[in-house]
Amino acid sequence: MTSKATQTESVLKYQQLRVVIVGHVDHGKSTLIGRLLYDTDSLPAGKAEEIEKVSARRGAESIEWSFVLDAFQAERDQAVTIDTTQIWFSTALRDYVIIDAPGHREFLKNMVSGAAAADAAILVVDAAEGVQEQTRRHAYLLHLLGLRQVAVVINKMDSQGYDAERFNEVAKDVVAYLQSIGMTPQHIVPLSARHGDMMAGRGDHMDWYQGKTLVEILDSFEVAAPPVARALRFAVQDVYRQNKERIVVGRVETGILRKGDTLFFSPSGEKAGVKSIEVWPPQENKVEARAGEAIGITLDEKIFVERGHIASHEKNQPMLSNVLQANIFWLGQTPLAVGNSYKIRYATHEAMVTVQSIDRVIDTQDLAQDEDGAAVERNAVAEVTLRARHMLPIDPYIDYFRPGRPVLHDRTYILRGRRGELDS
Ligand code: GTP
Numbered sequence: 488m489t490s491k492a493t494q495t496e497s498v499l500k501y502q503q504l505r506v507v508i509v510g511h512v513d514h515g516k517s518t519l520i521g522r523l524l525y526d527t528d529s530l531p532a533g534k535a536e537e538i539e540k541v542s543a544r545r546g547a548e549s550i551e552w553s554f555v556l557d558a559f560q561a562e563r564d565q566a567v568t569i570d571t572t573q574i575w576f577s578t579a580l581r582d583y584v585i586i587d588a589p590g591h592r593e594f595l596k597n598m599v600s601g602a603a604a605a606d607a608a609i610l611v612v613d614a615a616e617g618v619q620e621q622t623r624r625h626a627y628l629l630h631l632l633g634l635r636q637v638a639v640v641i642n643k644m645d646s647q648g649y650d651a652e653r654f655n656e657v658a659k660d661v662v663a664y665l666q667s668i669g670m671t672p673q674h675i676v677p678l679s680a681r682h683g684d685m686m687a688g689r690g691d692h693m694d695w696y697q698g699k700t701l702v703e704i705l706d707s708f709e710v711a712a713p714p715v716a717r718a719l720r721f722a723v724q725d726v727y728r729q730n731k732e733r734i735v736v737g738r739v740e741t742g743i744l745r746k747g748d749t750l751f752f753s754p755s756g757e758k759a760g761v762k763s764i765e766v767w768p769p770q771e772n773k774v775e776a777r778a779g780e781a782i783g784i785t786l787d788e789k790i791f792v793e794r795g796h797i798a799s800h801e802k803n804q805p806m807l808s809n810v811l812q813a814n815i816f817w818l819g820q821t822p823l824a825v826g827n828s829y830k831i832r833y834a835t836h837e838a839m840v841t842v843q844s845i846d847r848v849i850d851t852q853d854l855a856q857d858e859d860g861a862a863v864e865r866n867a868v869a870e871v872t873l874r875a876r877h878m879l880p881i882d883p884y885i886d887y888f889r890p891g892r893p894v895l896h897d898r899t900y901i902l903r904g905r906r907g908e909l910d911s
């Protein structure tokens with residue numbers, strides 16, 4: 488028999504925490520990741536020596552840990568991170584996926600898609616430069632995307648002689664900005680990505696800091712539990728015919744779907760019972776499917792079902808509305824304007840919406856608000872009201888994480904935002 492503690496440990500071991508690294512250009516995100524891999528013994532054999540040689544050859548003053556990431560992507564020539572890169576590493580506790588987001592303004596879109604998939608974030612701030620434009624913007628986006636587990640790293644402490652006063656100064660600025668947007672960082676850690684102080688070990692220079700190291704902070708974050716306890720949402724992906732059966736395929740986004748349940752389909756309003764749950768490889772007597780599972784179901788009645796429909800229980804249905812408020816982050820080349828139409832997509836649902844009004848435009852730098860904006864420029868954050876041609880099944884963002892975070896498309900990918908808390 489295994490003890491309770493060992494069981495918990497082995498469960499944790501299989502959890503994978505997704506962490507996005509964000510921050511202003513050159514503040515040391517890639518260096519931090521390279522060093523993190525080194526300090527947690529996650530680098531392949533010989534890699535550290537190779538990096539040391541390359542660094543020396545290129546005349547770097549010390550080991551350039553950001554070169555580690557070159558193995559994963561072609562950033563050597565440009566020497567900037569051009570796309571998000573995913574890197575795997577593990578601590579004694581569990582496995583991690585690190586998402587390296589670029590700090591350049593032009594690459595905000597990549598940062599947003601990286602952050603949208605993360606459980607936690609590390610905001611890297613250069614101790615010499617302090618809070619900069621992308622520091623503010625990235626922080627605002629983390630907030631907009633609903634990321635609650637955020638650690639702030641005040642990096643390059645070596646360049647400031649590991650000075651506690653400088654740390655306090657920069658930390659105060661960061662906290663002031665974060666609080667102004669309603670965010671509270673769980674941890675603020677002084678660190679040197681180059682030399683490794685406060686990364687896995689504490690180093691010899693910052694005895695004045697009593698908090699956790701970065702690795703201890705990461706290990707203290709929690710993997711989001713699959714939303715099993717929420718009301719059922721089954722997003723229909725497709726309907727297949729197999730022999731004489733019709734199989735409705737999709738993903739259980741939240742809640743639990745059971746054989747024998749009566750399902751209510753939105754927006755059609757039709758109902759049918761679940762005759763069987765089909766999975767691959769086949770499982771006999773599959774009686775329930777939980778949040779996160781991709782399944783097929785057969786129904787006991789021939790109702791009209793198609794891609795985009797959302798199945799729920801009758802008691803706890805999504806709202807139907809053709810008007811929705813959204814907090815958006817606009818990434819389009821051309822401004823979003825009143826009267827323009829866009830395709831909105833969330834879960835498997837797609838629909839055309841028209842911008843009815845732009846209610847607020849927020850400048851992420853100084854948080855100034857423009858109440859009668861006629862257009863939303865690229866990289867701006869706004870509250871807008873959208874009108875759809877047909878009724879859409881919608882849920883508040885807070886309750887239904889994935890389906891609640893819609894994407895608007897122009898011809899190119901345009902927007903990721905969060906829908907307003909419609910019924911709160
Ligand atoms: P982008 O991907 O372009 O946004 O940059 P980045 O944030 O990934 O920065 P990167 O890791 O490439 O580091 C930028 C520069 O800062 C490099 O020259 C690093 O050597 C230097 N640097 C990073 N961390 C430290 C540190 O802890 N101390 C010192 N002194 N320099 C550092």
Ligand code: MG
Nearest residue numbers: 516517567568
């Ligand atoms: Mg980088």
